[in-house]
Amino acid sequence: MPDDVQFMSHHTAVEYKIPEPSRLTIHFGEELAKGRIIGHKCPQCGKVYMPPRGYCPLCVVETTEADEVEVANVGTITTFSVITPLQYQGQEETEDYVQATLLLDGADTTIMVMRMDGIAIADVRMGMRVRAVFPADGRSASDSQSIARGMGLGDAVEHWEPTGEPDLTREQIAEHIL
Amino acid sequence: MRDVAIVSFAQAPLDQPPGQTETLMLLPTITEALSAVGMTRRDVGFTCSGSADYLTGGTFTFVQMLEAAGAWPPISESHVEMDGAWALYEAWVRLQHGDVDVALVFASGRASLGVSLRETLTFQLDPYYLAPIGADYVSLAALQGQAVLARDARTEKDLAEIVARRHKDAVGNPNAAISGSTTVGELLAADYVVAPLRAHDIGPPVDGAAAVVLVAGDRAREVCERPAWITGIDHRVDPRRAARWSRTR
């Protein structure tokens, strides 16, 4: 029968507390606010994780302040995407922009979804050497805490600029493209 | 059927640093469970974990916890979107195949992150007849409780006696969320949440992690003086209709 009920709406809503940041996340954010990028070096295999997560997933050992190392604020674009923003409801972006994956010198892990707004899109390329420029007036530590979660440095860096050094070759960055 | 035993168990301490992730609760817990029987992660033939993404609202959060199990080189593993008890059941089944002897089971959860665990867990229920009226797990347990008390001619005093005993048994266990000396009178004087259940009848939401090592056959005797042999195990799914939950036959 055409009049029979065929669908049922169910608007589900679940509320969660935002978890408080760990001491390590807070510390990472405080250092970022000073323009200092830190990682943890695994005491067993020597790999440097940035951002540090408190353990090495390959050796499955915990890492601590004793394993803290500084990571350079220069690095290499290993891969990137040029995003053309779809104008869906709620979209705030209007112009094309680049999201890049960066391998900073001294780190064995990459940081992702870094905006490359300071560099002309046509100039962005794999292997390009870039440097972080931090805000002149610094950021408060609490700003940096919230942005230090997840895959990268969030918006701690004001922009990235080319260093002018020769590009790294594809072979040199092959392990860090994905 | 192969004989399978629990040879080791470890639980993350209740007292964790602020913002501790489940992965970091699990990492030392798994190491402890394996070390207790002289094993490392390399000795494990099958890994099974249990957790519920709904507790924290993050999709696929369990994937990150696999790093605590040591997922490189690649391991044979499975995950159940539920809890450690069910993960243990799956691991027990896996060991019946006979090709591996050691299984690692682990589970974790941060139930404290839900603003209302009762509301959150309603989403696991029948979406047509239970979820729309917000029939939560405490309410449904209360209905079951009413049915059982009626069937067995028991009273709330009987429920309170169980709680008083458990509180006392928990004293001295550093991982017990609640412990102490309570009297039946004190317990019965407390307000209901949903009758006949009072707050002390309902487990509080806690954050935690645990790991169990299962070993099959003679290997269990090699690594453990007193293996806890699993002589029976089963799992059931609650029927969809709430009415059947309160049938007491």
Place this chain on the structure above:
Amino acid sequence: MTATWRLEFPYRRSVGPVIGAFLTALRDRKVVGVRTAGGHVLVPPFEYDPDTGDAAGDMVEVGSSGVIVHAAWVVEPLRTHPLDRPFAWALVRLDGADTPLLHALDCGSADRAEPGTRVRIRWAAETTGHLSDIECFELAT
């Protein structure tokens, strides 16, 4: 103070012919169940007999009043509960049904929700074909 965030999904579920028939009847302020091969009338209806696994049979209309099988008093309702004042969850076996339906009973106090008490459905002012077409149960005196 803790900051919170909210996960929302707007679901639209298909209900199929059996649950659909139940919801359609609710919209008409009626209740239907399904008869099993063994002759039992299941309310609310499922597509299958939970005892045997057989496909469910014909739809059967049942009454809008019945008796409480079990009840549990809610001291402080959650915001997702059907009522915003203390109420009893009640499993009610409607006249003609062999299984009870769960819903809220608006009866004022716990002592009025004893098993065996007769209650009836209070229908919502507007019905849409949803379980909330039953606003709640009320005492049938």
